[in-house]
Amino acid sequence: xxxxxxxxxxxxxxxxxxxxxxxxxxxxxxxxxxxxxxxxxxxxxxxxxxxxxxxxxxxxxxxxxxxxxxxxxxxxxxxxxxxxxxxxxxxxxxxxxxxxxxxxxxxxxxxxxxxxxxxxxxxxxxxxxxxxxxxxxxxxxxxxxxxxxxxxxxxxxxxxxxxxxxxxxxxxxxxxxxxxxxxxxxxxxxxxxxxxxxxxxxxxxxxxxxxxxxxxxxxxxxxxxxxxxxxxxxxxxxxxxxxxxxxxxxxxxxxxxxxxxxxxxxxxxxxxxxxxxxxxxxxxxxxxxxxxxxxxxxxxxxxxxxxxxxxxxxxxxxxxxxxxxxxxxxxxxxxxxxxxxxxxxxxxxxxxxxxxxxxxxxxxxxxxxxxxxxxxxxxxxxxxxxxxxxxxxxxxxxxxxxxxxxxxxxxxxxxxxxxxxxxxxxxxxxxxxxxxxxxxxxxxxxxxxxxxxxxxxxxxxxxxxxxxxxxxxxxxxxxxxxxxxxxxxxxxxxxxxxxxxxxxxxxxxxxxxxxxxxxxxxxx
Amino acid sequence: xxxxxxxxxxxxxxxxxxxxxxxxxxxxxxxxxxxxxxxxxxxxxxxxxxxxxxxxxxxxxxxxxxxxxxxxxxxxxxxxxxxxxxxxxxxxxxxxxxxxxxxxxxxxxxxxxxxxxxxxxxxxxxxxxxxxxxxxxxxxxxxxxxxxxxxxxxxxxxxxxxxxxxxxxxxxxxxxxxxxxxxxxxxxxxxxxxxxxxxxxxxxxxxxxxxxxxxxxxxxxxxxxxxxxxxxxxxxxxxxxxxxxxxxxxxxxxxxxxxxxxxxxxxxxxxxxxxxxxxxxxxxxxxxxxxxxxxxxxxxxxxxxxxxxxxxxxxxxxxxxxxxxxxxxxxxxxxxxxxxxxxxxxxxxxxxxxxxxxxxxxxx
Numbered sequence: 109x110x111x112x113x114x115x116x117x118x119x120x121x122x123x124x125x126x127x128x129x130x131x132x133x134x135x136x137x138x139x140x141x142x143x144x145x146x147x148x149x150x151x152x153x154x155x156x157x158x159x160x161x162x163x164x165x166x167x168x169x170x171x172x173x174x175x176x177x178x179x180x181x182x183x184x185x186x187x188x189x190x191x192x193x194x195x196x197x198x199x200x201x202x203x204x205x206x207x208x209x210x211x212x213x214x215x216x217x218x219x220x221x222x223x224x225x226x227x228x229x230x231x232x233x234x235x236x237x238x239x240x241x242x243x244x245x246x247x248x249x250x251x252x253x254x255x256x257x258x259x260x261x262x263x264x265x266x267x268x269x270x271x272x273x274x275x276x277x278x279x280x281x282x283x284x285x286x287x288x289x290x291x292x293x294x295x296x297x298x299x300x301x302x303x304x305x306x307x308x309x310x311x312x313x314x315x316x317x318x319x320x321x322x323x324x325x326x327x328x329x330x331x332x333x334x335x336x337x338x339x340x341x342x343x344x345x346x347x348x349x350x351x352x353x354x355x356x357x358x359x360x361x362x363x364x365x366x367x368x369x370x371x372x373x374x375x376x377x378x379x380x381x382x383x384x385x386x387x388x389x390x391x392x393x394x395x396x397x398x399x400x401x402x403x404x405x406x407x408x409x410x411x412x413x414x415x416x417x418x419x420x421x422x423x424x425x426x427x428x429x430x431x432x433x434x435x436x437x438x439x440x441x442x443x444x445x446x447x448x449x450x451x452x453x454x455x456x457x458x459x460x461x462x463x464x465x466x467x468x469x470x471x472x473x474x475x476x477x478x479x480x481x482x483x484x485x486x487x488x489x490x491x492x493x494x495x496x497x498x499x500x501x502x503x504x505x506x507x508x509x510x511x512x513x514x515x516x517x518x519x520x521x522x523x524x525x526x527x528x529x530x531x532x533x534x535x536x537x538x539x540x541x542x543x544x545x546x547x548x549x550x551x552x553x554x555x556x557x558x559x560x561x562x563x564x565x566x567x568x569x570x571x572x573x574x575x576x577x578x579x580x581x582x583x584x585x586x587x588x589x590x591x592x593x594x595x596x597x598x599x600x601x602x603x604x605x606x607x608x609x610x611x612x613x614x615x616x617x618x619x620x621x622x623x624x625x626x627x628x629x630x631x632x
Numbered sequence: 633x634x635x636x637x638x639x640x641x642x643x644x645x646x647x648x649x650x651x652x653x654x655x656x657x658x659x660x661x662x663x664x665x666x667x668x669x670x671x672x673x674x675x676x677x678x679x680x681x682x683x684x685x686x687x688x689x690x691x692x693x694x695x696x697x698x699x700x701x702x703x704x705x706x707x708x709x710x711x712x713x714x715x716x717x718x719x720x721x722x723x724x725x726x727x728x729x730x731x732x733x734x735x736x737x738x739x740x741x742x743x744x745x746x747x748x749x750x751x752x753x754x755x756x757x758x759x760x761x762x763x764x765x766x767x768x769x770x771x772x773x774x775x776x777x778x779x780x781x782x783x784x785x786x787x788x789x790x791x792x793x794x795x796x797x798x799x800x801x802x803x804x805x806x807x808x809x810x811x812x813x814x815x816x817x818x819x820x821x822x823x824x825x826x827x828x829x830x831x832x833x834x835x836x837x838x839x840x841x842x843x844x845x846x847x848x849x850x851x852x853x854x855x856x857x858x859x860x861x862x863x864x865x866x867x868x869x870x871x872x873x874x875x876x877x878x879x880x881x882x883x884x885x886x887x888x889x890x891x892x893x894x895x896x897x898x899x900x901x902x903x904x905x906x907x908x909x910x911x912x913x914x915x916x917x918x919x920x921x922x923x924x925x926x927x928x929x930x931x932x933x934x935x936x937x938x939x940x941x942x943x944x945x946x947x948x949x950x951x952x953x954x955x956x957x958x959x960x961x962x963x964x965x966x967x968x969x970x971x972x973x974x975x976x977x978x979x980x981x982x983x984x985x986x987x988x989x990x991x992x993x994x995x996x
Contacts (some may be wrong), residue, residue, distance in 0.1 A: 171853065219844050220857055222837055230833040259969065369640070379956030383969070539809035560869035606849045 119182050120309035121146045121279050122167065124335075129162050136162040139376045140176070141336035142312070144279065149301060149311040151321040151342070151472045154331035155355055155572050160314050161203060164283050167312075168200040181278060182222030189233070199277035203284045203314075204406065205264035207256040214239040214252035242270040247296040261406065268389060269297060273304070281312040284404075285391050287321060288309075298324050314454030316345045316404070317609050330354055348453055351601055355573070365552075365578045368560045371395030372430070374446075375533050375564055377416060377550050380425035386588035393533065398555065398565040400579035403608045404573075408588040409568045410452055417449045418442045429533065448526035450519075452537035452568070466492040469524045493522035519551060527558075534558065537568040552578060572601050585609050661908030668952075669927045675936035683937050691816055693930065695808075699724075699884070700925040702877040704903035706757075706870030707828050708921040711904055712833070714846040714913030715764055715771035718897045719817055720874040722782035725893030727878030729786055732888050741803045750875040756782060757871015761864030779897065781799045787890055797886030805859045806891030806914045808883040814911050816918065818880055830918045842866055846913025902949070905907050921971070927952075944996035 121142045127140040137159040144150045154160050164180070165171045178185055178195055187193040193200075207216050214235045216223070223238065225231030239252035248261075248266050252534040258266065265285060272280055280379065282301075286294045300323060301311055313319055321328060322342060330353040331338040337353050373392045386408040393399050401409040406515030415422040421437040428434065430446040441450070463471075466485070469492035526534065539555065540548040555578060559565055569575050575582055582599045584592040584607035592607035634680065672695070677684040684690060703720050711716045727749045736743045758780055763861035764771045810817040816922045841862050852859050879891060907924030909916025928949065935945040 168854075169856075189856060190854055191858070194856045203852065206848070206851035208844045208851055210847040210910075211843055215840060215844075219855060220787065220837060220841060222840065224837075229831075230837065230840065 112574075118210065119146075119544035120144060121181060121313070122180075123162065123177060123179040124167070125232060126175040127163065127166060127173045127178060127235050129166060129171055129174050135334055137166075137554060138171075138334040139336055140166075140331070140334070141339075143339070144310040144312055145327075146278075147305055147307050147308045148327060149313055149325045151328040152312055152314045152331065152422035152581070153316075153318075153328060153350060154337075158331040158354070159334040160331055162334075163311075164200060164202075164314070166282050167193065167279075167281055168175060168202075169198075187526055191457035194275065195279075196629075197276040197278035198271040199280045199509075201265075201268045201272045201280075201282045201285045206262055206497045207262070207266050207267060208615060209257035210255060213250055213256055213267055216256050217242065217252075218266055220564050221513055223483060231291075235561060239270070239275070244299060245273070246270060246293075248293065262293065265289060266293065269300075278307065279310045279312070283314045285313075286317060294320065315606050318350065322347070330391075347602075351511070355601060365398060365556045365580070366560055368556075368562075369578075370397055370580075371562055374430050375416075375566070376428040376431075378426050378428075380412065380422050380427070381416060382411065382415055382422045384421065384541050385417075385584075389590055389594070391590065393566055393582055395560050395562045395564050398559050398567055398578050400575040400578075400582045401566065401568045402570075402575045402582050402604050403585035403591075404605055405570060407585040407608065409585045410481070410537055411588075412570060412585070413449070413537060413566065414490045416442075417535060419449075443529060446530075446532035448534045449532070450526060450536040450539070454539065465521055468521050469495055469528060471525060481571060491528065492524070495528050496521075497523075516548075516551065520554075521607065523551075523554065531563065533564045535566045535568075538570065540569075541573060548574075572604060575599070575604060576601065589627060636938065641981045653694040660908055660920075662917065662923055663934060665907055665923045665927055669923060669930060672934050676937045679939065680937050687814075689811075690701060690812065690814065692933065693996060694819045695816040695884070696933065697926040697929040698816070698818045699837070699877045699880050699898055700896070700903060701822045701826060701922045701927055702873045702880065703900035704907070704921040704925040705918045706873035706882060707897075707900040708904045708907075708909050708916060708918045708970075709829065709833065710771070710870045711909050711911060712842050712846045712913055712916060713863050714849060715863065715866070716775065716901065716911075717757070717760060718775040718901075719756070719760055719770065719782055719869045719897075720877075720900055721893040721896035722779050722786065723753050723871055723874035723893070724878045724881060724896055725888075725890075726756070726782050726786040726789075727753045727875040728892045729790055729795060729878075731879045731882045732799060736795070736799050744802065745804075746876070746879045749873050749879045752774070752779055753878065754868050754872035755877020757867045757869070758864065759872070760871065763865030764867065765860045765863045775897075780876040786977070788865070790890060793884075794890070795882070795888035800882060800886055804883055805886055814961065818884065824878075826918060826922050829869070833918060838862065838865070843914055846910075849971060880929055883942070899928060900925075902953050909962070910960065911957075965992045 116619075121546060122142065122144040124140055124142045127137060128135070129137040129336040140163045142150070142152065142157055142163065152163070162171065166173050167187075169190045169192050172186070172188065185196060187196070189495075203288065208219065211219070214232075218235050219238055222230040225233040225234065238253045243250050243252070243266075246262075246266060246269065250263055250266065258262070259267070263568075266289070269282075271280070274312070280301075285297065293422050297318075301313070305311055313321070313325055325342055327339065328342055328345065328350065330350060331340040332354060349363065355613075358554075371394055374395050375393040377392070378390050391399065391413050401412065403409050411420065414420045415436075416427050418434075418437050422489055425435060429438070429447070433606050434444070435441050436445075436489050464485075466488040470488040523536075536555070540551050552574070555565060555567070565580060576599055579599065580596050582592075582594040582596075583602055584594065584604055586608055592603070594603055594607075673684060674782070681691045681829060684693065703724065707717055723745045731745055732751055734740055734748060740748075748765065756778070760771070760775055763774045763778075800932075805819055812820060835840065841852070841857050842855060844855070845859055845862055849859065878893070878897075880889060889904075903912060903925035904921040904925070905962060906927060907916065907920030907922065924960055931949060931952070932945065935948060940948065
């Protein structure tokens with residue numbers, strides 16, 4: 109894995125070679141390789157789950173690598189903390205902003221290195237002035253005195269960018285910095301990035317927007333499934349080539365959703381609206397259909413599902429199950445009406461992690477199992493056994509604790525729990541996150557079978573192959589709105605990704621597939 | 633969750649500094665609590681002139697809150713980091729007893745004794761801090777444990793013994809009643825401590841980092857802030873101030889029995905909460921906590937004067953705490969709604985498409 113093209117004469121600022129990192133049984137990164145030259149903007153592309161963010165977090169000192177070479181400015185390094193990485197000249201803009209909501213915007217930028225005046229006291233006037241200078245450079249107007257709480261995602265992202273620029277770093281890593289920005293803001297950011305490049309700094313740019321990659325970067329490295337795929341000069345490649353490398357396999361072969369007979373409409377959502385979160389969400393799902401909610405992290409997909417199920421309230425709109433209105437903000441009514449809800453975070457929200465498998469499976473139907481108000485372990489085991497068998501939960505005994513199982517088996521337990529309620533609609537958020545490849549396809553086969561039996565499934569997924577392989581229909585969510593509705597035949601990695609990033613005017617690739625949106629032109 | 637700063641998303645530029653400061657002051661929790669304190673004093677004085685105008689009444693009014701102010705200041709530093717220190721009452725009792733023993737057993741000069749008591753308190757605080765920072769167990773549980781342990785050490789050490797006023801050097805006891813320009817010395821010392829800590833939290837990097845840690849601990853780690861060190865230092869400060877409060881206790885009351893400092897930790901937390909320190913960390917000031925402490929202590933002496941029965945006196949204090957928390961919640965909700973609306977209204981798309989985006993929402 110070292111077919112890197114000849115770099116410029118200067119020694120590389122960052123060298124990562126065959127870097128690996130596992131979390132428990134899941135290998136997030138198998139052989140990450142990335143070499144960034146000074147005075148270069150280097151694109152790092154790959155699907156969700158390709159290992160880009162893990163790579164970034166190793167560079168940032170959040171995670172420590174298990175194996176591989178890591179050199180910065182020619183020196184081998186091994187960061188234990190983010191402070192060490194920062195001190196060595198690395199600035200990172202994380203995918204999700206990490207701000208202190210109670211503190212002022214200026215303090216968020218300068219925390220820990222505020223300009224000092226007399227008696228080592230913080231010189232607030234200087235701090236505000238420097239913040240304003242940074243914002244001027246970025247071409248935005250944000251009051252540095254206001255608290256960070258309540259800022260839009262775009263403004264939060266801009267503060268992250270200002271923070272990173274002010275660090276005067278030799279290496280600047282940007283993990284999807286543009287996901288929430290408007291066209292004008294992106295242009296400003298790119299101008300700043302180019303001037304940093306011209307100063308001889310090295311930049312790593314992670315993005316799903318190919319036109320941005322081709323506009324800004326000079327070199328591109330592709331990753332797939334935690335492994336390095338290729339590195340080339342941007343001038344020598346095309347979007348199609350890069351996408352082919354990112355996907356690298358026939359999507360349809362991986363997750364076969366067997367076409368099912370579509371029944372009646374079981375779920376109708378109309379004009380659902382929650383202030384500041386999502387707007388005008390309307391769709392319907394038929395029995396036997398799998399509908400995927402696709403989109404970027406933070407687009408509002410999970411929030412929509414939570415609101416329909418009733419965990420959160422919504423401000424306007426209506427939900428109907430088999431034609432009957434469902435009261436809002438009432439999960440109990442939703443369960444009764446036949447909704448099952450498998451949340452994103454199994455350990456936190458889906459499982460009683462310290463409870464037995466049987467107890468977990470039986471937890472939703474325990475009312476039915478109890479005799480005279482008493483619930484026995486035997487009753488739980490009786491009810492749980494057929495489901496555990498059907499889903500092939502690999503376990504020695506039903507009284508084993510859920511905490512000791514693998515992610516795949518935990519997911520099966522959560523599914524078994526809900527299936528025992530005999531639902532008509534299943535919401536499942538990131539069905540295979542943190543699950544190894546083998547078990548993934550088992551989960552997919554199971555979902556396909558369930559749809560075949562007439563269950564309506566709404567699947568939220570950030571993994572494109574999963575979306576494309578499983579869904580009969582794809583609803584793409586962009587900034588709280590459904591920006592595209594694609595049938596199975598029309599859903600391609602490009603069409604979904606463009607709708608998810610809100611891009612319409614694309615020079616590269618095939619723009620005719622697009623159904624949706626364009627960039628925002630103006631912002632506050 | 634107090635809101636000290638005007639929050640206008642996308643404001644072009646703020647109002648001028650004077651307006652800003654004035655607006656912030658009017659909205660601030662400190663001013664609101666001070667107003668309540670003033671009302672209580674006025675009501676009690678209207679009932680009985682002595683409450684304020686008698687020289688004894690004036691002195692009590694000023695000196696009584698000084699011990700709780702010290703504890704509330706230390707407590708605030710801890711709460712700001714999203715922790716809590718329930719051991720301060722026991723620490724204060726233990727250091728009060730230590731102060732007495734040092735006078736009886738060693739005859740060291742008073743300044744040395746005070747210094748040793750403060751250091752002892754700091755050491756007890758360091759134990760809390762290390763356990764919280766490295767044990768990864770919530771501070772509530774850790775300091776509940778040390779509350780009993782420190783109290784147990786105190787009881788075992790003292791046995792049936794107690795410190796009496798006759799054991800304490802005259803000069804030190806005089807500190808409890810000494811005044812400068814009618815202001816008690818203990819009050820002056822408490823106010824100096826308050827000023828120093830308040831300035832530190834406001835103006836120094838280390839102080840601001842305490843707020844950052846409490847505001848979002850995960851972000852603080854990502855940011856590379858020395859989280860462990862800062863959390864320990866907050867507990868050390870809290871312990872040291874409890875130690876100082878212990879010496880105050882001896883100077884003020886002369887006697888130290890096994891009940892010294894009992895339940896003071898709850899009063900310290902109550903003072904901070906009433907003064908606008910958010911219990912989940914990240915916001916609030918020691919000024920507010922100090923005024924909250926003064927209000928708590930003053931209300932206890934004012935309510936009997938006003939003629940409110942014993943039972944209702946406690947209920948009033950409870951109502952005050954609930955009112956403070958509910959007020960915080962209401963204000964926070966209102967601001968959140970306002971910000972959500974502002975986001976939805978942000979000007980965005982110009983061209984019209986079936987699903988054109990108009991929002992920057994989508995928070996997770």
